[in-house]
Amino acid sequence: xIRLLPAILILIVTVFHAHALEPKKTYGTASLMVxxxxxxxxxxxxxxxxxxxxxxxxxxxxxRHATMVxxxxxxxAYVIARDxxxxxxxxxxxxxxxxxxxxxxxxxxxxxRDNKFIMVCNYEPGGVTIxxxxxxxxxxxxxxxxxxxxxxxxxxxxxxxxxxxxxxxxIFGLMEGGAVWVVDMRQEGFPVIKKFExxxxxxxxxxxxxxxxxxxxxLLNSDWMGLLDTWKLDSMxxxxxxxxxxxxKAEGEKAPLYHIPHLESWGIANGxxxxxxxxxxxxxxxxxxxxxxxxxxxxxxxxxxxxxxxGGREVWVDNVGAPGSPEERTIDVISVETLSVKKSxxxxxxxxxPQFTPKGEAVYISIREEDKVAVYDxxxxxxxxxxxxxxxxxxxxxxxxxxxxL
Amino acid sequence: xIRLLPAILILIVTVFHAHALEPKKTYGTASLMVxxxxxxxxxxxxxxxxxxxxxxxxxxxxxRHATMVxxxxxxxAYVIARDxxxxxxxxxxxxxxxxxxxxxxxxxxxxxRDNKFIMVCNYEPGGVTIxxxxxxxxxxxxxxxxxxxxxxxxxxxxxxxxxxxxxxxxIFGLMEGGAVWVVDMRQEGFPVIKKFExxxxxxxxxxxxxxxxxxxxxLLNSDWMGLLDTWKLDSMxxxxxxxxxxxxKAEGEKAPLYHIPHLESWGIANGxxxxxxxxxxxxxxxxxxxxxxxxxxxxxxxxxxxxxxxGGREVWVDNVGAPGSPEERTIDVISVETLSVKKSxxxxxxxxxPQFTPKGEAVYISIREEDKVAVYDxxxxxxxxxxxxxxxxxxxxxxxxxxxxL
Numbered sequence: 001x002i003r004l005l006p007a008i009l010i011l012i013v014t015v016f017h018a019h020a021l022e023p024k025k026t027y028g029t030a031s032l033m034v035x036x037x038x039x040x041x042x043x044x045x046x047x048x049x050x051x052x053x054x055x056x057x058x059x060x061x062x063x064r065h066a067t068m069v070x071x072x073x074x075x076x077a078y079v080i081a082r083d084x085x086x087x088x089x090x091x092x093x094x095x096x097x098x099x100x101x102x103x104x105x106x107x108x109x110x111x112x113r114d115n116k117f118i119m120v121c122n123y124e125p126g127g128v129t130i131x132x133x134x135x136x137x138x139x140x141x142x143x144x145x146x147x148x149x150x151x152x153x154x155x156x157x158x159x160x161x162x163x164x165x166x167x168x169x170x171i172f173g174l175m176e177g178g179a180v181w182v183v184d185m186r187q188e189g190f191p192v193i194k195k196f197e198x199x200x201x202x203x204x205x206x207x208x209x210x211x212x213x214x215x216x217x218x219l220l221n222s223d224w225m226g227l228l229d230t231w232k233l234d235s236m237x238x239x240x241x242x243x244x245x246x247x248x249k250a251e252g253e254k255a256p257l258y259h260i261p262h263l264e265s266w267g268i269a270n271g272x273x274x275x276x277x278x279x280x281x282x283x284x285x286x287x288x289x290x291x292x293x294x295x296x297x298x299x300x301x302x303x304x305x306x307x308x309x310x311g312g313r314e315v316w317v318d319n320v321g322a323p324g325s326p327e328e329r330t331i332d333v334i335s336v337e338t339l340s341v342k343k344s345x346x347x348x349x350x351x352x353x354p355q356f357t358p359k360g361e362a363v364y365i366s367i368r369e370e371d372k373v374a375v376y377d378x379x380x381x382x383x384x385x386x387x388x389x390x391x392x393x394x395x396x397x398x399x400x401x402x403x404x405x406l
Numbered sequence: 407x408i409r410l411l412p413a414i415l416i417l418i419v420t421v422f423h424a425h426a427l428e429p430k431k432t433y434g435t436a437s438l439m440v441x442x443x444x445x446x447x448x449x450x451x452x453x454x455x456x457x458x459x460x461x462x463x464x465x466x467x468x469x470r471h472a473t474m475v476x477x478x479x480x481x482x483a484y485v486i487a488r489d490x491x492x493x494x495x496x497x498x499x500x501x502x503x504x505x506x507x508x509x510x511x512x513x514x515x516x517x518x519r520d521n522k523f524i525m526v527c528n529y530e531p532g533g534v535t536i537x538x539x540x541x542x543x544x545x546x547x548x549x550x551x552x553x554x555x556x557x558x559x560x561x562x563x564x565x566x567x568x569x570x571x572x573x574x575x576x577i578f579g580l581m582e583g584g585a586v587w588v589v590d591m592r593q594e595g596f597p598v599i600k601k602f603e604x605x606x607x608x609x610x611x612x613x614x615x616x617x618x619x620x621x622x623x624x625l626l627n628s629d630w631m632g633l634l635d636t637w638k639l640d641s642m643x644x645x646x647x648x649x650x651x652x653x654x655k656a657e658g659e660k661a662p663l664y665h666i667p668h669l670e671s672w673g674i675a676n677g678x679x680x681x682x683x684x685x686x687x688x689x690x691x692x693x694x695x696x697x698x699x700x701x702x703x704x705x706x707x708x709x710x711x712x713x714x715x716x717g718g719r720e721v722w723v724d725n726v727g728a729p730g731s732p733e734e735r736t737i738d739v740i741s742v743e744t745l746s747v748k749k750s751x752x753x754x755x756x757x758x759x760p761q762f763t764p765k766g767e768a769v770y771i772s773i774r775e776e777d778k779v780a781v782y783d784x785x786x787x788x789x790x791x792x793x794x795x796x797x798x799x800x801x802x803x804x805x806x807x808x809x810x811x812l
Contacts (some may be wrong), residue, residue, distance in 0.1 A: 028477065030808060031478045048478075072436065073436050073437045074437075075432070101662065224740065310618065311573065311618035312619060358570055359520075361519050402805040
């Protein structure tokens, strides 16, 4: 018996040591800030009240263009890697709880209104995959078949999106199909209940308006956008956006289009939509009542993310420019009252993707080429804090958990 | 040494037993549902994804008219009891972490945009108290002095509210003062930066529009409401609400006014405000562009809470009626498209305060006289679950944590 004693003591020490090693922080999950470390395949998780690093989760794959959604309680983040792998990250234990292959080449992800299902949009094979949000088991695949040949061969389109709506629909675009499909997530078997054809040339992105009612689809090669009333699901109206695309047609190259601005990055405030122009150094302001152009606001570079501060009083814009240019260091702050730039911040090389805390008193910005994330006070424009983060790209605030279409 | 062995074994057993006793549930805090148990001075906390009781917290005092706000990460709920005691509840450990007296007779509470301060509105002594949100220590008291007599005596008004804004202001009403005051929570010493006088007779409640820009104050004895642009803070405009108050002036008593409907309970959807009439069985619909009356919608009783479902497609209404009447059992569901009641639910005796899950697929309703909370599927109107809850009153979803004015 006495020979057991050392073993027992080791056991006791181990038990207490494990606890001592992990003075596990306790925190609510409603205002976390999750930053993608693109090259390392990891995310860094911050407490956006105290601006503290809470932890990192690694092994998430190729995070180029990676995006994520949150479970409704914001305990989990679902990250889609470019290689089609979905990782379910536990933001409390800071571990990957489940992983599954949803496609070969994937770009978009959404969570259903009821928190039960994840939908992934795939470039390859063209279509969408629906996963159980708990286990990440595939429950349904919907191939985006746009043509069937006499020999039975099927042509599939790349898909983009998806977006969830308050009616528990999922909406996604078919790039080669020029179409938008609507899936009912309430019904057994997840039927495609609507197919809008001839929407335009190459749907590439979409958004849902903050009131939750209207869906907009952007088209790479058409001079309009599609507008759908999700309450009626009757027809896709055409919204004239020639103004936004003027730069593409200008004599000579006005400004190189380094990145295609995405619709999800539009700022919507005070009944206005603040929209990045293509290949021009300006933000175009549309009146959302009739989609008339209200104003064009010059900014430092070609805008990428145009983000409304909570409360809608300002719109923050990052800019793309040539590597090493002043443009790519500049964050422009537009006043929604005066519709002009009220402040330009030299935030560092490759400043992008401003993401506000839930009530907007601070903003997180990726400074990609300086391997850091900067946190600014939005009232004073003072730098509050910087964190070392490896090649940061997208930043996602967990208050998205309660919002449709994000 | 061998005699130590039993003690060591007991220690080991104790350590493991403690863990076995507490298979502590781990959960995110972004979608909790907190229900006030009025008579018991406690709250019950539910997981609104799985519809499970997570725990109860007791000893919160007199919870008549109790209300609460959440810390930004939704880890804490701050509950104000009628006797002026603020309790800071940890929604993870299910314990009261701090308690402080903020007044003698208190009715309203808000948390500042930056999560640092709590403001409480007091009937007695008339004024507001500002507390540190961490420790609940009083950092400032602002007496609502509306008259000073030659002998130095000061007359103080009861205060109502407060509301926080995206600019980190706090706004509250002075009932006897007929005034609205604005406090700047960013500035040292929390100065009152604006005092709007002669707003009307007895401000009793307020709201901030979902876009975060406009403030509305309800007046008990005036035929108008006050409307303030919080971006400009220039003047309090008068909005005609005689239609809403018609029942108060009707010959004979149209319907007894058992409870005064509060502005915070207004449903705002699709650019319309759905407003409970006073002492009449109808909901009045105003166009928020010009505050013209769009329609009057008959409902079962005198409406109390008029709540927009997330996405804005429906408005759910509880009704007050005589004890034992069918009215007080009825929840009416108004279609925002047709502006008429599409469904009436017999939910039980004393059904009140419908509170939606963050994306609106389910709704929690207090069935006060049956000591239960009912959970309905909002698509099918089917009862999903019932929980025994003692005399439930207000229900608060923790996604309020990221919203100003809630």
